[in-house]
Amino acid sequence: MSQYPTLPSSLPKDYVEPDYQLPSRYLETYLVLMVRDPECIFAYWEISPVTRSEFEQNYGRESWENSRLAMRISRGTEQNLFELDEAATNWYFHVKISNQSLLGELGRILPDQTFIVLASARLDLTIGTNPCFGTNRLYRPEHRQFLEKTLAKRQQETLSSYR
Amino acid sequence: MPQGYLLLLLHAHLPFIRHPEHEDFLEERWFFEATLETYLPLLEMLENLHRDGVDFSLTLSFSPTLLTMFSDELLQQRLQRHLEKLLELTEKEIKRTKERPENALAHMYRERISGLYHYYLDRCRKNPLLVLQHLLSTGKVELITCAATHGFLPFMRREAAEAQIATAVSTFQQYFGQTPPGLWLPECAYYPGIENILDKYRLKYFFVDTHGLLYGNPAPCWGVYSPVQCPNGVAVFGRDPESSKQVWSKEEGYPGDFTYREYYRDIGWDLPLDYIRPYIHPDGIRLNTGIKYHRITGKTNDKELYDPWAAREKAALHAGNFMFNRQKQVEYLSSFMDRAPVIVAPYDAELFGHWWFEGPIWLEILLRKIHYDQETLKTITPSRYLSLYPESQVIQPSFSTWGDKGYYEFWLNGSNDWIYRHLHKAANYMVELATSLPNTEGILQRALQQAARELLLAQASDWAFIMTANTTINYARKRTQDHLGRFFKLYHDIKNNTLDPTWLQAIASKDNIFPEIDYGLYRQQNINDSRVVSHL
Numbered sequence: 292m293s294q295y296p297t298l299p300s301s302l303p304k305d306y307v308e309p310d311y312q313l314p315s316r317y318l319e320t321y322l323v324l325m326v327r328d329p330e331c332i333f334a335y336w337e338i339s340p341v342t343r344s345e346f347e348q349n350y351g352r353e354s355w356e357n358s359r360l361a362m363r364i365s366r367g368t369e370q371n372l373f374e375l376d377e378a379a380t381n382w383y384f385h386v387k388i389s390n391q392s393l394l395g396e397l398g399r400i401l402p403d404q405t406f407i408v409l410a411s412a413r414l415d416l417t418i419g420t421n422p423c424f425g426t427n428r429l430y431r432p433e434h435r436q437f438l439e440k441t442l443a444k445r446q447q448e449t450l451s452s453y454r
Numbered sequence: 455m456p457q458g459y460l461l462l463l464l465h466a467h468l469p470f471i472r473h474p475e476h477e478d479f480l481e482e483r484w485f486f487e488a489t490l491e492t493y494l495p496l497l498e499m500l501e502n503l504h505r506d507g508v509d510f511s512l513t514l515s516f517s518p519t520l521l522t523m524f525s526d527e528l529l530q531q532r533l534q535r536h537l538e539k540l541l542e543l544t545e546k547e548i549k550r551t552k553e554r555p556e557n558a559l560a561h562m563y564r565e566r567i568s569g570l571y572h573y574y575l576d577r578c579r580k581n582p583l584l585v586l587q588h589l590l591s592t593g594k595v596e597l598i599t600c601a602a603t604h605g606f607l608p609f610m611r612r613e614a615a616e617a618q619i620a621t622a623v624s625t626f627q628q629y630f631g632q633t634p635p636g637l638w639l640p641e642c643a644y645y646p647g648i649e650n651i652l653d654k655y656r657l658k659y660f661f662v663d664t665h666g667l668l669y670g671n672p673a674p675c676w677g678v679y680s681p682v683q684c685p686n687g688v689a690v691f692g693r694d695p696e697s698s699k700q701v702w703s704k705e706e707g708y709p710g711d712f713t714y715r716e717y718y719r720d721i722g723w724d725l726p727l728d729y730i731r732p733y734i735h736p737d738g739i740r741l742n743t744g745i746k747y748h749r750i751t752g753k754t755n756d757k758e759l760y761d762p763w764a765a766r767e768k769a770a771l772h773a774g775n776f777m778f779n780r781q782k783q784v785e786y787l788s789s790f791m792d793r794a795p796v797i798v799a800p801y802d803a804e805l806f807g808h809w810w811f812e813g814p815i816w817l818e819i820l821l822r823k824i825h826y827d828q829e830t831l832k833t834i835t836p837s838r839y840l841s842l843y844p845e846s847q848v849i850q851p852s853f854s855t856w857g858d859k860g861y862y863e864f865w866l867n868g869s870n871d872w873i874y875r876h877l878h879k880a881a882n883y884m885v886e887l888a889t890s891l892p893n894t895e896g897i898l899q900r901a902l903q904q905a906a907r908e909l910l911l912a913q914a915s916d917w918a919f920i921m922t923a924n925t926t927i928n929y930a931r932k933r934t935q936d937h938l939g940r941f942f943k944l945y946h947d948i949k950n951n952t953l954d955p956t957w958l959q960a961i962a963s964k965d966n967i968f969p970e971i972d973y974g975l976y977r978q979q980n981i982n983d984s985r986v987v988s989h990l
Contacts, residue, residue, distance in 0.1 A: 298897055298959045308475075308960055311939020313876050323878060324988040325609060326853070328861035335875050381871060395988070412988035416646070416853070422673040438668055441677045444695040445664040445860070 322397045322410035329388050332414070334362065335381035336397050342409055350401060358399035363406060365394045372406065388416070458679075458784025458795040459834040460824070461691065462817075463661070465638050466493065466803035467517035467604050469916040469933075470967050474528055478736050481929055485523055486536040487744060489582070492807035494570045495814040497578075497585045503821055504592050510821040511833040514586075514803070515638035517600040518625040519914070521583060522967050525629070530580040537571045543733045543743060544568075547721070550729075555759055556747045562762060563745050583629055590630060596835035599626040599634040599657075602968065605913035606865050608645040608853065608986040609874060613888075614881040616651050617975040618910065621968055623655045628970075635837050636660055640915050641865065642693070642800070642856035645986045649684040659689035659836050661800060666854030667692030674849055679787050679795035681840065682849040689840055690851055696783060697799040700776055708776075709810035712750045713768040715760050717809055719748040746811075769812040773819035781830045796839050800856075853986060862986070870921040876938050877913060878987075881976075883945045884909050888976035891948075899973075900962065901953050905944040906973040907965050912937035937965070 320342040325333045347355055360375045364386055375382055386393070392415045398408040422438045468488055473479035503510055523529050544564035551557040578585055589595040601607060602621035610618070619637065626634045636659040637652060644662045652660060659681065667678050667690065674682050678692030701707050708714075722734055722743040734741050748757035749765070780797055787795035806813030824833055857864040866874070887902060894902060912934055920930035940961050947953045 298900060298955045298962070302956065302960055302963070306956065306960055308957070308964075311935055311943070313935060313938055314942065317879060322988070323875075325862075325866060325874065326986045327863050327866045328859065331863075333866055333871060335871070337875075381875075414985070414988050416985035422668055438673055438677050441664060441695060442668050444699065445668075 320410050322395060322412045324393070324395045324412045324414050326388060326414065326416065327383070330385060332364075332384050332386060332388065332393070332395075333381065334384060334395055334397070334412075336410060337380060338397075338409055346399070346407065346409070350407065354401065355399070358401050358407070361398060361400050361406065363396040363398065363408075365396075367391050372400075374400070388414070392416075456784075456794065456832040457788040457830050458780075458797065459832055459839060460697075460780050461513065461796050461798045461834055461836060461839065462511075463513040463515065463638070463798070463800040464496070464803040464806065465515045465517075465600070465800060466520055467515075467600060467640075468520050468523065469914045470519040470523065470603060470911060470965075472523065472526060472529060472964070472966075474964060480735055480739065480741070481926065482529070482532060483536070483741065485529060486533050487742070488804055488808055489524075489533060489574075490537065490540075490567070490570055491744060491811075492804050492814075493582055494573055494578070495807045496803065496817075497582055497589070498570075498573050499814050499818045500589055500595060501577075501585065503818065504589070504594060508822055508825045510594055510825060511596070511835045511838065512594065512821070513596045513598060513636075513835055515598045515600050516586070517604050517640075518602050518622045519604065519967065521625060521629055524582050526966075534575070534580065537567065537574065539733055540567050540744065541571060543745065547745060559747050559760060559762070560745075567744075587630060596636075596837060597626075597630060597634065598636040598638055598836075599623060600638045601640045603910045603914045604640040604916060605910065606640060606643055606862075606915040606918065607648055608643050608862060609865070609877070610913070611878070611881055611885070611987070612651075612979055612981045613885050613976045614909070614913070615648065616654070616979075617906065618913070619651050619655055619657075620975050621910065621971060623657070624970070624972075625968065633657075638800070641919075642666075642854070643862070643865075643915075644851055644855070645853045646850055647985060649686055649688040649690075650981075652688050653686050657688065659691060659840065661691045661693065661798065662851050663693045663854045663856045663860060664695050665860055666690075666851045667849070669852035669854070670849040671852070672847075672849060675847055676787075676791050676793075676795070678798060679791065680793060680843070680846065681796070681836070682847045682851075685848055685850060689836070689846065690849070691796070691798045691836060693800055693856065694783075694797045697776070697780060697797055698801075700779065701799075701801060701805070708772040708816065709805070709813070710750065711768055711772070712752055713761070713765050714750055715746055715765060715811040716748045716750045716757055717746070717811070719746055719757055721745045721747070765812050766815055769816040770819050773816050773823055776816075776820055777823050777828070777831065781828065784831055793843050796834060864922050865915060865918040867922055869924070869927075870918040873918060873921075873934050876934075880909050880912065880938055880941050880945075883941075884973075884976045885978050887945065887948060888973050889978040892974060892977065897953060897955060897958065898948065901944055901948055901958055902973040903971050904958060904962050904965070905941055905948070906971050906976065907968055908937045908941040908944065908961070910971075911965055911967070912941065940965070 318339050320339045322336040327333050360377050362373045364371050394413050396408045396411045398406050400406055468485055471481050544567055547560040551560045590597050599622045601618035605618045607615045633656055637657045639660055642663050644666050664678050667674050678694055681689045681691045683689050720742040722741050733743055749760040751758045784795055917930040917934045921927055
């Protein structure tokens with residue numbers, strides 16, 4: 292690693308650090324899903340110029356303009372298609388997240404309603420939204436009442452103003 | 455033998471705020487105010503309790519950023535200067551209020567600040583870690599750690615979350631010569647799988663909010679009143695909503711009592727600019743000085759003069775009320791549980807003293823009362839409880855935070871969601887660098903270490919929190935942008951062999967946290983145990 296110089300022991304007196312700008316895009320195609328709560332996921336994405344040009348090669352010169360941006364969300368056998376603003380690069384989806392994996396697919400809807408996937412992402416999680424008693428014999432009726440009472444107290448809490 | 459236990463936990467954290475490039479930096483005051491109003495009074499109070507032979511147990515979590523700021527020479531000097539300026543202001547206030555009813559309060563502030571100034575200089579020798587080390591040795595205080603920069607772990611890929619935890623553990627070892635027994639998850643934010651990293655670093659327990667345990671699988675037999683263990687054996691304590699509400703609640707909590715000191719009336723805002731100018735920001739920006747003469751009084755802007763004795767009486771009353779309620783709770787719980795219940799009551803440390811001026815008095819009286827006045831209830835540390843009851847139910851906790859609505863919304867919403875695209879990309883780049891450059895030396899190693907520091911600093915949950923809370927948004931945005939900007943420049947400079955030594959020295963001298971950081975922590979692991987963010 293000798294091509295690197297060593298660090299100076301002190302800085303020039305008038306040294307000013309430059310300002311930074313974050314990249315507006317990374318020129319890659321990706322889709323990322325994030326859980327916000329049991330009823331909402333956040334998605335952000337980017338579609339690279341390469342992906343767009345491949346799409347146009349496959350589906351025709353004006354296929355991009357003639358198709359619509361959409362997100363397909365699948366959970367088990369249930370599937371929802373959400374149409375999105377063309378300029379959007381992120382979105383909140385109000386979908387219930389239960390105990391099954393969730394597949395998000397970002398794509399475009401062609402005029403004949405065919406959905407072409409450009410990027411996909413999967414969430415594999417288990418989210419509890421109720422006490423899970425199952426068939427365990429440990430739980431007597433008073434356990435249920437006791438846990439539900441504790442939960443009700445938690446739900447009554449308001450956000451503290453002390454932060 | 456008590457019928458049950460109270461596990462009090464104070465979580466102390468501030469983001470790393472250190473600006474050597476400015477002589478006087480507004481946000482550094484967060485550290486000065488919190489040290490003066492919360493940390494020093496708490497440490498002094500705990501030492502007094504120990505000196506008086508009070509048998510108490512308290513768990514303290516200090517974030518690695520805060521520990522580092524305590525021991526930073528520049529901040530120590532600036533804190534001393536801040537205290538000296540405040541002392542000067544109290545002298546001036548004694549003269550100004552000579553014929554006014556506030557005069558007794560001005561005297562109170564001089565005595566208080568003078569006492570804390572000498573405590574800081576003489577007892578702490580400018581480093582409160584020395585007192586923490588002493589308190590740790592008494593066995594009455596259990597110290598635990600948090601993530602390195604208080605990063606919001608559920609939104610990180612495995613390597614980044616592990617780097618947060620591993621760096622926190624090594625910082626704790628460096629300051630206290632031992633491995634922390636447990637960890638406070640930043641924002642109490644849990645996702646299934648994080649316990650695997652905790653286990654790897656020999657952390658024995660952590661905490662979740664009430665629903666994190668109650669929605670676990672299977673449901674816990676004893677609710678949040680007995681710890682459980684994750685399938686990998688790491689113990690989990692659940693937050694008790696009742697004790698939390700009595701202190702935290704905006705509407706019903708003790709700190710809102712009309713007798714207590716009003717936080718939002720401060721002479722920094724009330725007095726003429728010409729008079730107060732030397733004690734506020736040099737640019738003339740008004741700010742809190744910490745000298746406040748009014749009590750909450752009521753819900754209107756009419757405020758009466760603060761009466762410290764009446765406030766103390768009220769704190770004693772509230773401490774008694776809190777203890778009484780916990781006694782009733784353990785009497786009820788122990789009537790059907792197969793073990794002594796433990797009530798887990800975690801709070802932000804800054805509530806005590808900074809927001810709630812009388813908080814440290816309340817806590818002191820509470821601990822004395824529990825020791826002297828009754829036998830139903832005893833305070834306990836997590837380690838002690840786990841040694842009494844090593845067997846516990848095996849449960850997979852559910853994802854949760856202690857934030858508004860109980861999940862992740864406070865850290866993911868329209869005000870702050872833009873940061874994650876960049877934070878995730880930066881973490882991916884860091885993993886790429888650490889994996890492709892495992893053995894380095896000289897300036898390249900320095901650059902990789904600095905990249906890890908910048909990433910960690912950008913990940914602090916505080917920035918997303920501030921953006922949502924709509925407080926010092928510009929500062930939070932700038933910090934996010936600066937750390938990520940430095941990171942991306944480092945990444946490209948390393949990749950292109952174009953490192954600029956002067957620039958690197960400049961940013962290394964600013965963001966000098968974790969001097970021994972191991973950037974190798976980011977080496978790719980091919981483990982994807984984050985269930986909250988899709989593949990990263």
